[in-house]
Amino acid sequence: MTRGSPFTTSQNIFTDRDVFDVEGFQPAELIEREDQIDEYASALEPVLNGWNPNNIFIYGKTGTGKTATTQYLLEWLRKDIAEHTAEHGTDIDLSIIYLNCEALTSSYQIAVELLNELRDEHNQVATRGHAPSDIYNWLFEELDATGGVTLVVLDEIDNVGEDDTVLYKLARPEIEDATLGVIGISNDFSFRDELSAKVRDSLCEKEILFPAYESDELREILRQRAENGLREDAYDNASIALSAAYAAQDKGSARQAIDIMREAGDIARREDAETITEAHVEAAKGIVERGRVSEMIGGLSPHGKYALHALATADREGETPIRTKDLYEIYGIVCDQHATDPLSDRALRDHLSELDLIGLATINRKNAGRAGGKYKQYELDVNAERVIEAFATTDSVDVSSTSP
Numbered sequence: 001m002t003r004g005s006p007f008t009t010s011q012n013i014f015t016d017r018d019v020f021d022v023e024g025f026q027p028a029e030l031i032e033r034e035d036q037i038d039e040y041a042s043a044l045e046p047v048l049n050g051w052n053p054n055n056i057f058i059y060g061k062t063g064t065g066k067t068a069t070t071q072y073l074l075e076w077l078r079k080d081i082a083e084h085t086a087e088h089g090t091d092i093d094l095s096i097i098y099l100n101c102e103a104l105t106s107s108y109q110i111a112v113e114l115l116n117e118l119r120d121e122h123n124q125v126a127t128r129g130h131a132p133s134d135i136y137n138w139l140f141e142e143l144d145a146t147g148g149v150t151l152v153v154l155d156e157i158d159n160v161g162e163d164d165t166v167l168y169k170l171a172r173p174e175i176e177d178a179t180l181g182v183i184g185i186s187n188d189f190s191f192r193d194e195l196s197a198k199v200r201d202s203l204c205e206k207e208i209l210f211p212a213y214e215s216d217e218l219r220e221i222l223r224q225r226a227e228n229g230l231r232e233d234a235y236d237n238a239s240i241a242l243s244a245a246y247a248a249q250d251k252g253s254a255r256q257a258i259d260i261m262r263e264a265g266d267i268a269r270r271e272d273a274e275t276i277t278e279a280h281v282e283a284a285k286g287i288v289e290r291g292r293v294s295e296m297i298g299g300l301s302p303h304g305k306y307a308l309h310a311l312a313t314a315d316r317e318g319e320t321p322i323r324t325k326d327l328y329e330i331y332g333i334v335c336d337q338h339a340t341d342p343l344s345d346r347a348l349r350d351h352l353s354e355l356d357l358i359g360l361a362t363i364n365r366k367n368a369g370r371a372g373g374k375y376k377q378y379e380l381d382v383n384a385e386r387v388i389e390a391f392a393t394t395d396s397v398d399v400s401s402t403s404p
C-alpha cells in the first residue's frame with residue numbers, strides 16, 4: 001500500500017511559526033525588562049553624546065533576555081545616532097562588533113576573531129602562528145584606523161578560560177584616535193569574581209543583573225508571541241499559564257517557555273487539533289526537557305558524563321545532597337561499567353564544578369564548624385529520570401544496578 005504525503009500542512013495552529021524561533025526572531029518589544037533596559041540605556045547613553053562609552057557587564061542565567069536586550073538597545077542606539085546626525089549635523093561614528101565566544105575559548109582566539117572582524121576579507125590573519133603581542137598591536141591599529149566609537153560585545157564571555165589577557169587589553173586599549181567600549185555578557189555568576197582585580201574594576205564599570213523570570217512575567221512574554229504567531233482560537237490562558245509555570249519552576253528561562261509553547265503547537269498541529277490543550281503542553285515539556293538534557297550531556301567529556309550519571313543515580317535513590325566521598329563510590333561503579341578506571345576524587349570535583357557551571361548540578365558549600373570543617377555537597381539540577389533516559393538512549397549503561 002502506498003502512503004500519502006508524510007507532511008502535515010494543517011494551518012489550524014500557527015499563523016507564523018517563526019515567531020517561536022528563539023534564536024532567529026527578535027521581538028519588537030521586550031516586556032518585563034523595563035528596569036534592565038533603563039539601566040542599560042543609561043550606561044550606553046554617553047555614546048549618543050559622542051563621549052567615551054562605559055564598559056558594561058551583563059550577567060544572569062540562561063534565557064533571561066541578556067542577548068535580546070543587548071540587540072534591542074544597540075538597534076535603538078544606531079537609529080538614534082542616525083537621527084541625531086540628520087537633525088543636528090553631529091557626526092558620531094559608531095561601529096559595533098558582536099562576538100559570540102561560545103567557540104572562542106582563549107584570549108588569543110577572541111583577539112584574532114576581533115581583529116578579523118575589523119579587517120577586510122582580503123587581509124585576515126590566520127588563527128594560529130602569531131605572537132599574541134602582534135595580534136594586540138594590529139588590533140589597536142585597526143581600532144585607531146576605524147576611528148570614532150567602537151563597541152565590542154563579547155557574548156558568553158565566560159568561555160575565555162583562565163587567561164583573561166584579552167579583557168585586560170581591551171579595558172586599557174592603546175589607541176589614540178578612537179574610543180572603545182566593551183560589553184561582556186555572562187551566564188556564569190562566579191566568572192566576574194574570578195576575574196583578576198584589575199580587569200574586574202575596568203570591565204565591570206557598570207553591572208546589570210538579569211534575574212530569572214517569574215511565572216507571571218513568562219506568561220506576558222508568551223502572550224506576546226502567541227498574539228503574533230498563533231491563531232486566535234488556537235490557544236487559551238490555560239495553555240499559556242501552564243507553559244509559563246513549567247519554565248518558571250525550572251530555570252525561569254524565556255527560551256524554555258517559548259520552546260515549550262512551540263513544541264505544544266507542533267504536537268497540536270500534527271494531531272490536526274484546533275487548539276493547544278494542557279495535555280499538549282505537558283507532552284511538550286517532556287520533549288523540551290529531554291532535548292535540553294541530551295544536548296548538555298552531548299557536550300560533556302566521558303568522565304563528566306560518568307559524574308553526572310552517578311549524581312542522577314544518587315538523586316533517584318534519594319541520596320542527594322551528597323558529599324564527594326559518597327558520590328565517589330557511585331562514580332566508581334559507573335566507571336566500572338564502562339571498563340574505565342575512575343579518576344582521582346579531585347578530578348571528580350572538577351567535573352562536578354563543570355556540571356554546576358552549565359546548570360546540570362548545584363554545589364552547596366557547607367561549614368560544619370571547627371570539628372567538621374568545610375565541605376561540599378552536590379545536587380542534581382535537572383530531572384534525574386530525564387538524565388537516566390538520555391543515557392539509556394545515548395549509551396548502554398544499565399543504571400539500575402549502579403546503586404552502592
Ligand SMILES: Nc1ncnc2c1ncn2[C@@H]1O[C@H](COP(=O)(O)OP(=O)(O)OP(=O)(O)O)[C@@H](O)[C@H]1O
Pocket residue numbers: 021022023025026027029030031032033060061062063064065066067068069186187210221254255258
Ligand atoms: N523580555 C522578553 N520579552 C520577549 N522575549 C524575550 C524576553 N526575554 C527573552 N526573550 C526571548 O527569549 C529567548 C532567549 O533570550 P536571550 O537569548 O536574550 O537570553 P540570554 O539571557 O541571552 O540567554 P543565554 O545566556 O542562554 O544566551 C529569545 O528568543 C528572546 O527573544
